Every structure is written in C-alpha cells, then in structure tokens.
Amino acid sequence: MSESFVPNLLGRSDYAIISEIIEPNARVLDLGCGEGELLAWLAENKRVDARGVEIEGSKVRQAISRGVSVFHSDIEDALADLPDQAFDYVILSQTLQESRAPLKVLREMLRVGRRVIVAFPNFGHWTVRLAHLFTGRAPKTRLFPHDWFDSPNIHFFTVDDFESLVQLQHWTIEKRIFLQGARQVKVLPNLFAEVAVFLVRSS
Amino acid sequence: MITETKTVQFDSITLDCGATLAPVDVAFETYGELNGARNNAVLVLHAFTGDAHAAGTDKSTGAIGWWDSMIGPGKAFDTDKYFVISSNILGGCRGTSGPGSINPETGCPYAMSFPPVTIPDMVRLQKMLVEHLGIERLLAVAGGSMGAMQALQWALAYPGAVAASIPIAGTARHSPQQIAFNEVGRQAIMADLDWNEGDYYGKRPPARGLAVARMVGHITYMSDASMREKFGRRLRDQDQFEVESYLRYRGSQFVDRFDANSYLYITKAMDYFDLTAGRPSLRAAFDGVKSRFLVISFSSDWLYPSYQSLDIVRALRGRNCDVAYCDLPSTYGHDAFLIHVSEQTELVRGFLASTFRERASREPVSEQS
Numbered sequence: 263m264s265e266s267f268v269p270n271l272l273g274r275s276d277y278a279i280i281s282e283i284i285e286p287n288a289r290v291l292d293l294g295c296g297e298g299e300l301l302a303w304l305a306e307n308k309r310v311d312a313r314g315v316e317i318e319g320s321k322v323r324q325a326i327s328r329g330v331s332v333f334h335s336d337i338e339d340a341l342a343d344l345p346d347q348a349f350d351y352v353i354l355s356q357t358l359q360e361s362r363a364p365l366k367v368l369r370e371m372l373r374v375g376r377r378v379i380v381a382f383p384n385f386g387h388w389t390v391r392l393a394h395l396f397t398g399r400a401p402k403t404r405l406f407p408h409d410w411f412d413s414p415n416i417h418f419f420t421v422d423d424f425e426s427l428v429q430l431q432h433w434t435i436e437k438r439i440f441l442q443g444a445r446q447v448k449v450l451p452n453l454f455a456e457v458a459v460f461l462v463r464s465s
Numbered sequence: 466m467i468t469e470t471k472t473v474q475f476d477s478i479t480l481d482c483g484a485t486l487a488p489v490d491v492a493f494e495t496y497g498e499l500n501g502a503r504n505n506a507v508l509v510l511h512a513f514t515g516d517a518h519a520a521g522t523d524k525s526t527g528a529i530g531w532w533d534s535m536i537g538p539g540k541a542f543d544t545d546k547y548f549v550i551s552s553n554i555l556g557g558c559r560g561t562s563g564p565g566s567i568n569p570e571t572g573c574p575y576a577m578s579f580p581p582v583t584i585p586d587m588v589r590l591q592k593m594l595v596e597h598l599g600i601e602r603l604l605a606v607a608g609g610s611m612g613a614m615q616a617l618q619w620a621l622a623y624p625g626a627v628a629a630s631i632p633i634a635g636t637a638r639h640s641p642q643q644i645a646f647n648e649v650g651r652q653a654i655m656a657d658l659d660w661n662e663g664d665y666y667g668k669r670p671p672a673r674g675l676a677v678a679r680m681v682g683h684i685t686y687m688s689d690a691s692m693r694e695k696f697g698r699r700l701r702d703q704d705q706f707e708v709e710s711y712l713r714y715r716g717s718q719f720v721d722r723f724d725a726n727s728y729l730y731i732t733k734a735m736d737y738f739d740l741t742a743g744r745p746s747l748r749a750a751f752d753g754v755k756s757r758f759l760v761i762s763f764s765s766d767w768l769y770p771s772y773q774s775l776d777i778v779r780a781l782r783g784r785n786c787d788v789a790y791c792d793l794p795s796t797y798g799h800d801a802f803l804i805h806v807s808e809q810t811e812l813v814r815g816f817l818a819s820t821f822r823e824r825a826s827r828e829p830v831s832e833q834s
Contacts, residue, residue, distance in 0.1 A: 305819075311787070313787070319791065319792070319793070319794060322791045323791060323793075323808060323811055323812060326759065326789045326791060326811075326812045326815055326816060327811040327812060327814065327815035327816075328815055328819075329815045329816065329818060329819025329820075329822070330789070330819075331757065331787050331788060331789040332789055332790075332791075333778065333782065333788065333789070333790050334790050334791045334792050335790075340782075343779045343782040343783050344782055344783070344785065345783060345784075345785055348785045
C-alpha cells in the first residue's frame with residue numbers, strides 16, 4: 263500500500279486538499295460551512311469570493327463575525343435560490359451523509375456550480391465492516407462515532423457507492439483523493455479510505 | 466461622547482410626487498473622524514419616530530442617542546475606525562423639514578399642504594447631505610425597521626455610492642397587517658377633534674389621538690412573551706394593570722416629542738414603499754445592485770416577521786449578490802433590534818471590517834485630501 267502524507271489545514275486534511283484544488287479568485291460556495299474557517303482562509307489566502315450556508319445560528323454568527331457571507335438556512339433551500347453556474351466550486355464537506363435527499367443535493371450543486379467538491383466518510387472502511395461483522399450492531403467507529411439513535415448521519419455509503427452513482431448520472435470525476443488519517447490512500451480505497459474527496463463536474 | 470445636532474439647508478429638493486420643496490433643512494450628527502481617503506463613512510438610518518441623535522449624550526438635553534449601544538468607540542459601529550453620520554428623515558419633526566416647518570410662501574406651518582414624501586425622497590435628501598459632507602461613496606448604510614427600508618433603497622438608488630447595506634428587521638414592502646396597524650394610528654389622530662384637518666400649530670395639538678396611535682405602535686413592537694414577562698397581570702394602582710399604565714405613559718411621553726402630522730406623513734411613506742412596484746419581482750428590483758448585504762431578523766418579530774427579511778435575502782441570492790443573513794433568536798418582538806446588542810455587534814463588526822478590508826485592497830483611492 264503506497265501512502266503519502268497530506269498537510270493539514272486548520273487541523274483537517276480534507277481542508278488541505280480542498281484548498282489545493284481551488285484556484286485564486288474563484289467563486290466558492292461552502293454548504294454547511296460551520297463557523298466559516300475554511301472560507302475565511304480561502305478569502306484571505308486565495309482571495310476567493312467566499313459564500314457559505316449554515317443551519318446552526320451560533321455558527322452563522324461566528325462565520326459572519328469572521329467576515330464571511332453566510333446564509334442562515336438548510337442546504338436544500340439555500341441551493342434553490344441560486345442561479346445556474348453562479349459558482350466555480352460548490353463544497354460539501356462531511357455533510358452528504360446527513361442530507362435527506364443526497365442525489366437532489368448533488369444535482370443542485372452541479373446546477374449552481376461548475377465543479378463540485380464532495381468530502382465524506384467512507385462507510386466501506388475496514389473498521390466499519392469489522393465492527394458490524396463482529397458486534398452485529400450498528401457500527402460505531404472513529405469515523406462513525408455516534409449511537410444509531412442520535413447520529414446525524416442518515417445515509418451510509420461507500421467510495422464505490424459514490425463512484426457508481428457518478429457513473430449512473432453520467433457525471434465526470436476529475437479528481438479523487440482518499441485519506442486515512444493524514445495519509446493518502448492509493449490502493450483499495452473502498453477498504454482503506456476513511457475520508458474520500460471527489461472533484462466532480464456534470465457531463 | 467458629547468454630541469450636538471447640526472442643521473444644513475439646501476436650496477431645494479424635487480420629490481417623487483413632482484413637487485419641489487424649497488428650501489429644505491436636514492438635521493444631522495456625526496461621530497468619529499472621516500479618514501483621508503474618505504472611505505470610512507457609515508450612514509445610520511433611524512426608524513419611524515427616531516431622530517438624528519443616534520449616539521452619545523446631547524450637549525443641551527443630556528439625552529442618550531437611540532442607537533448609543535451600537536455606535537461609539539469600540540462598539541459595533543466603532544467611531545475609532547468609522548465616521549458615522551445620522552440624520553433626521555424628510556417629513557419628520559426633529560429638525561429636518563416636515564409638515565411642522567414654516568412654508569416660506571405663507572409664513573405659516575405647511576401642515577397638510579406639505580407635499581407627500583416617500584422613502585426614496587428621504588434617501589435622496591440623505592444623499593445630498595452625504596455629498597455635502599464630501600463623501601462620494603459610503604462604506605455602509607445601516608438601519609432597523611423603517612431604517613432598513615432606507616438601507617435597501619440606498620443600495621438600489623445609488624449602487625455605486627454604497628459598498629454595503631445592513632437592513633435589520635425590515636421589509637421590501639409592508640404587508641396588509643402592517644398597513645392596517647398604521648391606519649389605526651392615523652385614524653386615531655384624525656378622529657381627535659384637536660387635529661382640525663392638520664391645522665393645530667400654535668393651538669392645542671391632537672395629543673389624545675397621537676397618544677393612542679403610539680400605544681398601538683408599542684403593542685406591535687413587543688411580543689406576547691415579552692409583555693407577559695414585563696407586565697404579567699400585575700396591577701399598578703387599585704384597578705389599573707401595569708401594561709395599561711405603561712402604554713399610557715409611553716403615549717403621553719410621545720406627544721411631547723412628536724408631531725401628529727409627521728406621524729401621518731411618515732406612516733404613509735412606509736405603507737407606499739414597495740420595491741416590487743412596477744417590476745415583475747423583487748429579484749428584478751435588485752438588478753443593478755452592487756453592494757454587499759448583511760440582513761438580520763429576529764425570531765419573535767411579528768410586525769416585521771423573519772419571512773420578510775428572508776424574501777429580501779432570497780431575491781438577492783437569486784441575483785447572486787453577496788449577502789449574509791442571520792435570524793437571531795429573541796423573545797422581544799420587533800423591539801429586539803434595539804435590545805440584542807451583543808449579537809448584532811458581533812455580526813456588524815465583522816461584516817464592516819471585512820467590507821472595509823476588501824474595499825481598501827480592491828479599490829485603492831488615489832486621491833488623498
């Protein structure tokens with residue numbers, strides 16, 4: 263298994279990867295942007311036109327106080343307002359598994375953005391498989407630390423699941439990066455990747 | 466911070482109704498210093514019955530400004546960084562020309578012969594004041610309630626002259642419910658015999674009608690929860706509820722500082738304000754807008770409900786405008802915009818700072834005065 267270390271940005275490897283994908287002065291929309299750390303970083307360091315969407319009021323306040331333009335809303339409503347191809351990149355980090363209608367969200371992202379960056383925890387990781395196999399219960403791992411009854415995650419999918427959805431929809435994957443902690447995974451990502459980051463465009 | 470209201474007179478202003486008002490006075494105050502690049506000016510816009518005295522302690526009366534909690538050194542509108550301007554609206558009664566002003570043609574107060582004014586008229590006069598102060602482009606315009614209407618109008622009417630707009634607890638147009646409450650206020654004034662078709666200057670003013678109008682207004686500014694908390698069913702004297710005594714006090718106090726005819730003119734201006742008028746949609750209204758926006762609403766505001774702010778935000782997002790929006794949790798009803806200081810300070814401070822940073826870096830001003 264060949265591996266290489268990924269630098270971290272603001273304590274997260276997926277942020278480092280996302281920040282490398284996005285070129286300077288791009289128009290960026292971050293869905294579920296939290297307190298706007300990534301957007302603020304991109305605005306300052308890459309001079310991007312940064313916008314966010316966040317449902318939690320206290321995080322919205324934090325993000326706006328950082329100077330990031332955030333819309334207090336859930337993701338699906340927020341996308342519906344926007345005109346086609348308004349952004350160069352639409353980011354959805356660690357949230358697809360929490361959305362009620364993932365396909366609808368992805369389609370909307372591809373409508374408002376030229377490219378879409380999706381990062382998600384891989385339900386196919388070997389620790390998840392083992393946890394399920396040996397305990398016979400809903401898996402609880404480092405990646406999926408919640409009890410089944412209070413988990414925000416409502417859709418469980420793997421790297422291969424996502425790839426096959428992209429194929430089915432005739433979208434194009436421009437880039438795929440797989441992470442195990444701070445290391446990049448190059449072999450058998452469906453088994454070894456904890457987090458997957460995909461850069462996708464339509465057609 | 467000791468402050469003093471100043472007045473400037475302009476030769477004339479042409480109004481939306483076609484009439485020309487000449488001359489026209491504007492009462493205003495300023496706080497902080499205009500920088501050399503003249504790019505740190507913020508215009509704050511008062512609500513319905515406010516005035517130019519937004520911050521500090523008035524030199525002669527000792528009164529504290531209506532937005533003193535938000536304007537001053539180290540506050541949301543930080544006067545160590547920004548040059549803050551506040552003026553009384555056209556049609557008002559606190560120093561700017563209104564129905565109580567003397568008509569130079571007759572030597573008597575205009576009363577009901579004062580031309581009808583609109584929110585765009587008010588903003589046009591503010592633009593004249595801002596230019597008079599030597600400012601081509603404002604860093605921001607900000608206001609709550611009717612001030613929010615003006616903040617929106619500024620961004621529409623003068624897209625090149627305002628970098629950011631902060632409408633708080635506002636709307637792009639009054640709902641029938643808002644018009645209805647205003648009409649009750651107007652009818653209370655006009656039903657008072659002392660109103661005398663508006664001709665009461667130098668005589669007894671329609672104090673009872675105006676007080677009732679204000680009482681209705683105060684009910685709409687609070688919420689069921691805030692009234693229960695503030696008054697409960699407590700009795701003040703033998704047979705008077707605390708809430709009754711509060712409303713009467715507020716009503717009688719208002720009569721001393723506000724002109725009944727201004728009440729009529731300004732509520733009409735609010736009711737007629739409609740950004741969608743003559744346009745297919747609110748989104749179309751924002752066609753040429755260039756400002757950034759920070760829109761704030763309050764969860765318990767039933768006079769200017771959050772959905773009205775959200776309509777504005779959605780229309781702006783539909784135009785791909787740069788807009789930040791936060792619905793703040795509150796139990797104080799419409800009054801919340803004057804009460805929730807710390808949350809708004811957090812939002813406004815960050816928003817203004819990033820606007821200023823962006824502007825300073827993207828549009829270096831070559832000319833230093």
